[in-house]
Amino acid sequence: xxxxxxxxxxxxxxxxxxxxxxxxxxxxxxxxxxxxxxxxxxxxxxxxxxxxxxxxxxxxxxxxxxxxxxxxxxxxxxxxxxxxxxxxxxxxxxxxxxxxxxxxxxxxxxxxxxxxxxxxxxxxxxxxxxxxxxxxxxxxxxxxxxxxxxxxxxxxxxxxxxxxxxxxxxxxxxxxxxxxxxxxxxxxxxxx
Numbered sequence: 001x002x003x004x005x006x007x008x009x010x011x012x013x014x015x016x017x018x019x020x021x022x023x024x025x026x027x028x029x030x031x032x033x034x035x036x037x038x039x040x041x042x043x044x045x046x047x048x049x050x051x052x053x054x055x056x057x058x059x060x061x062x063x064x065x066x067x068x069x070x071x072x073x074x075x076x077x078x079x080x081x082x083x084x085x086x087x088x089x090x091x092x093x094x095x096x097x098x099x100x101x102x103x104x105x106x107x108x109x110x111x112x113x114x115x116x117x118x119x120x121x122x123x124x125x126x127x128x129x130x131x132x133x134x135x136x137x138x139x140x141x142x143x144x145x146x147x148x149x150x151x152x153x154x155x156x157x158x159x160x161x162x163x164x165x166x167x168x169x170x171x172x173x174x175x176x177x178x179x180x181x182x183x184x185x186x187x188x189x190x191x192x
Contacts, residue, residue: 006057006155009148010064016144017068023138024075030136031076032129034088038122040069045115046166053108058163061152065170068145088125109162116169123173130177134184142178146171 023029043065050059101107101114130137149170156163 002057002155002157004155005151006060009061009151009155012144012151013061013064013068013148016141016148017071020072020138020141021075024072024079027079028135029138030079030133031072032125033073033076034084035122035126036069036072036076039119040066040073042115042119042122043069043166046112049108049111049115050162050166053162055156055158055160055163057155057157058152058167061148061155062166064148065145090121109165112162112165116165119169120173123177127177127180130180131184134181137177137181139178139181139185142174142181146174146178149174 020029020031024031043062047059047062047066050056050062097114097118101110126137149167152167153164153171156167
């Protein structure tokens, strides 16, 4: 049964890019390239750390996230929002520090925790963009990624910090962004 959850999580995560890519090509979604590049780097860090910790189920899920985010980066370079601020540079440097921390402390668990913390910082430009311009994001990508994260948790063969941290974070951040987009689009949340 766990294998079915893993397969479903990977399929949903990769498939979540379809409506997002469609909206990028239509010009209605404008991904913040810095967030997506940061997410690609960080999911790659998490994937490598999970493989090193022999958490193959978790690593297969994060591998699908690398494919998803990498495709958005490629599309976003051509059609996205690619301004680069000082904050963006700090997030990118922070993403690379996950590798350094892993190497210095020889701890895959620390690399995953660092990746999640930095990923959250890297997500802030997209959370802000979602709040200010909800029409320029596609909520279904984030909702599908949240569902993929839940299924990935059910698919884990062991439950420990290294295997759970990234999957739980994926559920949280994608739920947050999807909720902001849905509520802001429907004007349920007060405009600022």
